[in-house]
Amino acid sequence: MIDSAEPQSSLRRALGLLRLVGAAEASGIRLKDLAEQAGCSQPTAHRALQDLAAEGFVEQVGKRYRLALDFFVLAARAGHADGLRDLAKPVLLRLSATLTDTIFLLVRNGYEAVCLDRIEGPFPIRSFTGDIGGKVPLGLGQGSLAILAHLPEPEREAVIRFNVPRLLDRGFLDEAALRVELEKARAQGWVNLNTGLIPGMAGLGVPVFDAQGRAVAALSVGTLADRLRPERLPGVVAILKAEAASLGAMLNPFDTALRHPSRSLSAVA
Amino acid sequence: MIDSAEPQSSLRRALGLLRLVGAAEASGIRLKDLAEQAGCSQPTAHRALQDLAAEGFVEQVGKRYRLALDFFVLAARAGHADGLRDLAKPVLLRLSATLTDTIFLLVRNGYEAVCLDRIEGPFPIRSFTGDIGGKVPLGLGQGSLAILAHLPEPEREAVIRFNVPRLLDRGFLDEAALRVELEKARAQGWVNLNTGLIPGMAGLGVPVFDAQGRAVAALSVGTLADRLRPERLPGVVAILKAEAASLGAMLNPFDTALRHPSRSLSAVA
């Protein structure tokens, strides 16, 4: 699949290759296929990969390229995104200890929600975002929906327009159903969809507002549906909302608005 | 600080810039300083940063550049390298539930051990590797030592030669003491050093062998020294070893040998 908007600089090209390498799973990807998918010649891809490898971003195992562990390390050593993860760590730990369920921290990034951190509960949870670093379109999943619901109107509409087709692709809500859920979410201030990934599992998400009152993140829990029945649910909601508020209060005034809309799109395509 | 080995390609230069951006804390770094540290002109740095930003790897907040979420998202995939992290997840969850202590998954990467995953226990643990993505020289810390001890002889010797100075630098074991520990580790098949980072804390590590019988990873627990006293310790060892065996059995035959030794070295310097 060749992108229509060809990057003109060698750097853009190389970063595109890096992305493709990342998209290939653990088994890695061959030079030939990389070149083809990136729409560049094989020698070009080869040279770029050599440089990428020399800098420790990719590694070559056999004839396949994959992301190098050093890359992972590099990101880990780097100052975390905006410190949100560090700020949120105690919050997540508290929630995890209190609720003994799996806790997620999502942040908004353009048209997506990204799982910034997650603390595992006693049972394995499969969420739409998957593990740390996973992405979902805004609107899919409880935390993601919570963020979307509390975005300022025009932005929300822009995201909806953009995401509805993608949500449909993933067999999720159509626009009407989505709007109903958003309305409900906005009214009650939290999201509790039963539309889990696995029957019997359920989740609950609340938005986190920054100093400007923007919904920049969400906290959510994923657990057995049994554990979110009417007698326990209100308590969990209260606890989550309290922690979300305390996290919001710690946020420094930084803009986390739409940033790379075009890229976000193609990254999902 | 200007590197002596100037990368000749624009890509290498740009990746160097990316690295520098990563090295800067969350507050970001100014173009001027980037250009200076990278040893290139300001316009050059500027153009590279524009491209990096367009691809979503860095973001510009005010006049400072810092790593953007897309970078972290991509890097998170690097951890899945050979799928070990996914394979190990249930193992870690089980261990965490059974032992209610902090559990670590370390993998070997050249002369280092990297913390691939970690599940938090009830008390905060400070480990040598720190959080997920952290690195330590092989030989420092229980899990790291467990890996080193079970490496094939020639490789082990190479690593020891390489790492001893670094271990000394960090005020750890000298070569003689290290060899004693390695011998003990190899004899009993697990590591239980009291040389914790914090008095009163202790840890225990066991190696994970791949299909070829190579020590590619380690599982370890970090907890209060009290919780590893003679009456509980053997049980914990047994559980850890059992899980390490089951994890090892799941490993697909992939070579995780020395890969970027030079890079590993400079990354630590």
Added chain:
DNA sequence: CAACAAATTTCATATAACGGAATTATTGAT
């Protein structure tokens, strides 16, 4: 508001990135 410093743009030049073609290595089939 002036004076400065940093960011960004412009531009002519040189470089190093490009792809086609040739070469070498690897893989698969007989």
Added chain:
DNA sequence: ATCAATAATTCCGTTATATGAAATTTGTTG
């Protein structure tokens, strides 16, 4: 084992684009 066939890598003449000096704009500070 030998021989295709396919992919990786190297060569090389051409050209695109990356480059730094200098100019321009922006915004910061006294």
